[in-house]
Every structure is written in C-alpha cells, then in structure tokens.
Amino acid sequence: MKEFQSQRIGYGEDAHALGAGRPLIIGGITIPDSPHGPVAHSDGDVLFHALADALLSAFALGDIGLYFPPSQAEFKGLDSLVIIERVWQLLLEQVSDFSVVNLAAVITLDQPKLGPQRSVIQANVAELLNLPLDRVGIGFKTSEGLSPQHIQARVSVLLRGHLRG
Ligand SMILES: [Zn+2]
Numbered sequence: 001m002k003e004f005q006s007q008r009i010g011y012g013e014d015a016h017a018l019g020a021g022r023p024l025i026i027g028g029i030t031i032p033d034s035p036h037g038p039v040a041h042s043d044g045d046v047l048f049h050a051l052a053d054a055l056l057s058a059f060a061l062g063d064i065g066l067y068f069p070p071s072q073a074e075f076k077g078l079d080s081l082v083i084i085e086r087v088w089q090l091l092l093e094q095v096s097d098f099s100v101v102n103l104a105a106v107i108t109l110d111q112p113k114l115g116p117q118r119s120v121i122q123a124n125v126a127e128l129l130n131l132p133l134d135r136v137g138i139g140f141k142t143s144e145g146l147s148p149q150h151i152q153a154r155v156s157v158l159l160r161g162h163l164r165g
Pocket residue numbers: 014015016040044045046049
C-alpha cells in the first residue's frame with residue numbers, strides 16, 4: 001500500500017500548426033523527407049513539450065509556459081531537449097526518491113507516416129528517461145484528414161516520488 005502513496009500520474013498535450021519547408025522534430029528525432037514541420041517559437045518538438053508538461057503536472061508544478069515564456073528571446077529556436085533537461089533538474093530539486101515508472105504517448109499527424117520512425121523515437125525517449133524500451137509506448141494516429149496542417153502530442157507518465165516539504 002505504501003508503494004502506491006508515492007505514485008503520481010502526469011499528463012501533457014502540445015500542438016503546433018505545420019508550415020512548408022520546416023524541419024519536423026519529434027522526440028528529439030528529425031523525421032526525414034517531411035514536406036512540413038511545426039511553426040513554433042522553439043524547435044516545435046510536440047512530444048518533448050507534452051512530456052515536459054506531463055512531468056510537471058504530476059507534482060502540480062505548473063507547465064512549461066511558466067518556465068519558458070514565449071516572449072523571452074533566449075528561447076527562440078530553442079532545442080527542446082534543453083526544456084526536458086531543465087524540467088528534469090527541477091523535479092530532482094523538488095521531489096525526493098524521484099523516478100519514472102512508464103510513459104505512454106500518442107502523436108496525431110496525417111503526413112508523413114511515422115511508423116518507420118517509431119523505434120528510433122522510442123529508443124531516444126527511453127534513453128532520455130533512463131527507461132527500458134518496454135516502458136516507453138509511442139502510438140501514432142492520423143486526424144483522418146480533419147486537420148492535415150496540424151501536429152499534436154499527448155503524453156501520460158507514471159512517476160514515483162514525494163514533494164519535498
Ligand atoms: Zn510546443
């Protein structure tokens with residue numbers, strides 16, 4: 001029973017409009033031969049943005065807009081790995097016995113098809129969170145043509161730890 005008392009669910013979402021000729025980066029991986037990529041202040045990595053929010057939400061620490069306001073010029077073109085690293089550092093400071101149990105993510109995108117990139121995205125996220133591959137679930141959906149110029153990520157995580165009092 002004690003084990004469950006330290007468990008927290010985190011959830012995050014992120015979405016960007018897609019523009020022609022921009023790089024498409026998902027989970028730190030640049031998707032080859034994409035006709036478009038996110039129009040964003042940073043590199044527009046929806047998976048990392050949703051993951052950062054999921055991690056913060058589990059301990060009610062707000063969201064990345066709080067720590068990375070779009071108005072700040074220093075975040076222009078920011079590699080989203082930096083966002084994850086800063087959020088991770090924040091959690092290590094605020095949470096004792098912190099660990100990630102597993103992650104489940106869904107990316108919604110019509111084109112290009114992401115299936116061939118699943119294992120490389122999964123491996124990159126697993127390495128980042130120091131998790132075995134079978135604890136990193138990456139799913140792909142399309143919008144069925146309803147929003148072809150749109151990319152979205154949804155991420156849930158199960159974490160363990162106690163907020164430092
Ligand atoms: Zn974003």
